[in-house]
Amino acid sequence: MDAALHALADPNRRVILEALRHAPATAGELADLVPVARPGVSRHLRVLREAGLVEAEQRAQWRVYRLCPGPLAEVHEWLDGYRQMWEQRLDALHTEVARGRHERGSTS
Template sequence: MEALLRGPATVSELAALLPIARPGVSRHLRVLREAGLVEVRQDAQWRVYRLRPEPLAEVHDWLDRYRALWERRLDALHAEIARTKTLEGAPDDA
């Protein structure tokens, strides 16, 4: 998918960029196509693949809700750690 960020490409072009053989690239592209993440068009004897950004935007939006939740939780954890360090460094009153 990252290689397709640069723009549409054929299996051969993608295979030249990746450490796997063309059949492996074709299998990966088939899975991505079936998942709706890439689309293919015929250009003479070549199949040209390109990313479909819509499904990725949907995933991004879905993850944003959880990202905000985890940021709040991590901020609270950071505050608690800072508070604990402050208390541990305070002199004993006893």
């Protein structure tokens, strides 16, 4: 999971992943989406491959990249515990705000 979080930390890699979420793409197509020279895009793709977030398939002279959602599911599962904690806290805040409104309304 650490490799996936490291890969997700870069905004250019997130743009690449977002594009691959919709459809597989070549490195050239992905390079058109980010303000990075092609060698930099290749390095970003290597980081994403090493994190298990994308896989490459050779088609003739092109490599076609495809999203691998497994590591994202792992990150989602880890974040879910924090999401539940914040939902409980926000629910408690909502209850306190509603209680305060009710008390102000009954004392007027």
